[in-house]
Amino acid sequence: MSAPKLLSANFGSEVSFHLDHYLERGGYEQARRVLAEMAPEAVIDQVKQAKLRGCGGAGFPTGMKWSFIPKGGAKPVYLAVNADEGEPGTFKDKYLLTYEPHMLLEGMLICAKAVGCHKAYIYVRGEFDLPIARMEGAVAEAYDRGYLGPDVMGSGFAFDVVVHRGGGAYICGEETALLESLEGKPGHPRLKPPFPALVGLNGCPTVINNVETLALVPHLLRLGAGAFLDLGVPTQGGTKLYCVSGQVNRPGIFEASPSVTLRQLIDDYAGGVRGGAKLKAVIPGGLSAPVLKPDELDTEASFEGLKQVGSMLGSAGLIVMDESVCMVEAMRTITQFYAHESCGQCTPCREGTGWLRRIVERILAGHGRAEDTDNLDSIARKITGTTICPLGDAAAWPVMGFVEKFRDEFEYYCRTGHSRVSGARVAG
Amino acid sequence: MSVDPHANVELPAALAAKEVEITTFPEELKAECDAIRGRYETPRAALMPILWAFQRRFGYVSQEMERVIAAELEIPVIWVRETVTFYTMYNQRPVGSHHVQVCGNLSCSLCGAKETLAMISEELGIGVGETTADGRFTLSVVQCLAACEEAPVMQVNDRYYGRLDRARVREIFGGMG
Ligand SMILES: Cc1cc2nc3c(=O)[nH]c(=O)nc-3n(C[C@H](O)[C@H](O)[C@H](O)COP(=O)(O)O)c2cc1C
Ligand code: SF4
Ligand code: FES
Numbered sequence: 377m378s379a380p381k382l383l384s385a386n387f388g389s390e391v392s393f394h395l396d397h398y399l400e401r402g403g404y405e406q407a408r409r410v411l412a413e414m415a416p417e418a419v420i421d422q423v424k425q426a427k428l429r430g431c432g433g434a435g436f437p438t439g440m441k442w443s444f445i446p447k448g449g450a451k452p453v454y455l456a457v458n459a460d461e462g463e464p465g466t467f468k469d470k471y472l473l474t475y476e477p478h479m480l481l482e483g484m485l486i487c488a489k490a491v492g493c494h495k496a497y498i499y500v501r502g503e504f505d506l507p508i509a510r511m512e513g514a515v516a517e518a519y520d521r522g523y524l525g526p527d528v529m530g531s532g533f534a535f536d537v538v539v540h541r542g543g544g545a546y547i548c549g550e551e552t553a554l555l556e557s558l559e560g561k562p563g564h565p566r567l568k569p570p571f572p573a574l575v576g577l578n579g580c581p582t583v584i585n586n587v588e589t590l591a592l593v594p595h596l597l598r599l600g601a602g603a604f605l606d607l608g609v610p611t612q613g614g615t616k617l618y619c620v621s622g623q624v625n626r627p628g629i630f631e632a633s634p635s636v637t638l639r640q641l642i643d644d645y646a647g648g649v650r651g652g653a654k655l656k657a658v659i660p661g662g663l664s665a666p667v668l669k670p671d672e673l674d675t676e677a678s679f680e681g682l683k684q685v686g687s688m689l690g691s692a693g694l695i696v697m698d699e700s701v702c703m704v705e706a707m708r709t710i711t712q713f714y715a716h717e718s719c720g721q722c723t724p725c726r727e728g729t730g731w732l733r734r735i736v737e738r739i740l741a742g743h744g745r746a747e748d749t750d751n752l753d754s755i756a757r758k759i760t761g762t763t764i765c766p767l768g769d770a771a772a773w774p775v776m777g778f779v780e781k782f783r784d785e786f787e788y789y790c791r792t793g794h795s796r797v798s799g800a801r802v803a804g
Numbered sequence: 805m806s807v808d809p810h811a812n813v814e815l816p817a818a819l820a821a822k823e824v825e826i827t828t829f830p831e832e833l834k835a836e837c838d839a840i841r842g843r844y845e846t847p848r849a850a851l852m853p854i855l856w857a858f859q860r861r862f863g864y865v866s867q868e869m870e871r872v873i874a875a876e877l878e879i880p881v882i883w884v885r886e887t888v889t890f891y892t893m894y895n896q897r898p899v900g901s902h903h904v905q906v907c908g909n910l911s912c913s914l915c916g917a918k919e920t921l922a923m924i925s926e927e928l929g930i931g932v933g934e935t936t937a938d939g940r941f942t943l944s945v946v947q948c949l950a951a952c953e954e955a956p957v958m959q960v961n962d963r964y965y966g967r968l969d970r971a972r973v974r975e976i977f978g979g980m981g
Contacts, residue, residue: 465948
């Protein structure tokens with residue numbers, strides 16, 4: 377539990393979001409250094425060497441993403457910050473927006489210099505009233521004091537930032553849906569290629585990064601790539617924010633090295649399972665990540681570590697379930713969510729998510745058929761890899777995981793019309 | 805009567821009273837609208853923040869407002885319509901003064917969201933999708949609010965409230981006008 381708190385030292389503070397407080401802590405010094413004396417290639421090189429991985433879900437190497445932006449092109453380059461935070465079980469970016477808005481702005485400035493961008497949008501989920509107010513306050517302060525605007529810190533570099541409020545749609549967290557939404561349109565994901573690094577916002581090259589990814593950037597430059605990498609694991613530098621919720625004693629947000637295990641996060645950080653009950657299952661990376669059983673929890677909570685056990689770190693939202701949970705009932709919440717959030721463009725996702733939801737509901741109502749457990753699995757499998765965006769996969773993976781690991785519970789419910797856990801019919 | 809805030813059904817009297825008629829772009833929103841347009845590259849991109857400005861002012865976005873906004877931005881009204889209808893947070897009809905939105909996603913469910921919803925429904929005397937006869941409260945169920953560490957959670961208008969139990973819910977509602 378010895379990782380330094382790069383991001384979370386001031387979570388809960390009444391003052392940390394003010395510019396002066398940030399400056400007292402050495403804020404904007406890295407951006408100043410980058411703007412004054414670092415070549416874009418040198419910045420990108422540091423980010424690559426530090427093995428910074430994107431914290432939005434996919435863990436994509438950030439330095440590589442930035443290097444895809446064409447150099448010296450005629451079109452403007454945009455930065456879109458993903459603060460949509462829609463993945464159920466995830467609540468980390470909210471803390472950064474609320475308590476460290478200037479840390480995000482400094483990371484954005486450094487990214488802007490590295491990719492030659494002069495305009496950024498921060499796309500914040502619409503429900504986040506306080507985080508939006510804090511972010512807007514920080515942007516206004518930064519303009520007032522010359523940390524944003526036509527001549528940032530006297531460097532001659534121009535950088536504008538707009539805070540954009542989402543409208544309540546999970547799909548807008550998907551990067552191309554986010555761009556559509558920033559253009560004022562419904563959040564329908566785009567076919568790739570072309571990738572946003574070449575054809576993004578308004579048809580121009582665009583970097584899309586998660587809030588946490590960018591907030592780590594000033595620390596990376598302050599510490600140096602080597603020291604930053606040392607905080608993490610060989611495939612992923614820096615610290616990581618973990619969100620632990622569900623049936624634990626101390627749900628909350630914890631910053632740790634990605635060398636931490638899931639079991640440590642649950643037992644040491646979140647105080648163990650509530651009421652001393654027995655652990656049953658953990659979803660390790662937001663609702664879309666395949667579920668794990670208690671014997672799989674000594675896994676390193678890094679992008680690579682979770683891949684090795686057939687799941688994913690995703691947005692690092694751990695959802696903890698104890699023995700009292702009926703997995704068929706938990707599956708209903710999950711299938712309802714994806715059926716509700718599918719944007720409807722692709723038939724397998726639009727229809728498949730609805731079928732999955734209806735099958736789970738009929739099982740719960742006591743009308744499950746002998747073949748329904750297999751139906752769930754085969755419908756899910758037919759969605760994967762057939763859709764425009766990864767929401768289809770995200771809807772399918774949890775179903776495949778639940779059926780694989782708790783098949784007997786589904787079969788029991790289909791056969792008897794009752795939950796094996798509670799003995800009751802959960803009903804429609 | 806069950807009223808989906810988005811559905812095209814007759815409104816209960818208390819909500820119908822909140823409907824406003826708009827035929828021209830409201831003077832009081834002109835300056836804000838111009839400022840918004842200055843921040844975006846295209847008129848269409850200014851649409852979402854302008855819709856938010858209307859909803860803040862009037863509580864919802866009517867079809868007349870959609871037409872007025874389209875005319876002001878000089879974009880087809882269908883562009884406005886498809887955006888209003890795609891996003892769940894734009895109310896197409898007036899809602900209660902306090903829009904109570906209870907999270908029903910997994911972390912909240914694991915912390916008793918189902919019982920919490922039933923309790924809130926009982927306290928308010930309305931079901932999901934309904935509005936109290938005095939037009940004060942509308943009750944909805946929503947997806948994860950990204951506040952799972954405080955489960956079970958609800959949002960009332962702009963504010964989040966976590967760790968809900970009956971005493972806390974009574975205190976929260978009791979303090980509302
Ligand atoms: C359905 C869906 C929802 C997503 N939601 C979010 C989100 O809320 N926040 C986020 O940062 N990334 C989200 N992502 C991932 C983004 O598409 C994108 O990969 C990420 O923002 C890139 O930033 P990063 O490289 O810094 O991780 C989502 C992806 C999908 C497919
Ligand atoms: S996979 Fe689903 S959410 Fe993604 S584009 Fe297709 S229909 Fe829309
Ligand atoms: S599940 Fe309710 S706030 Fe996340």
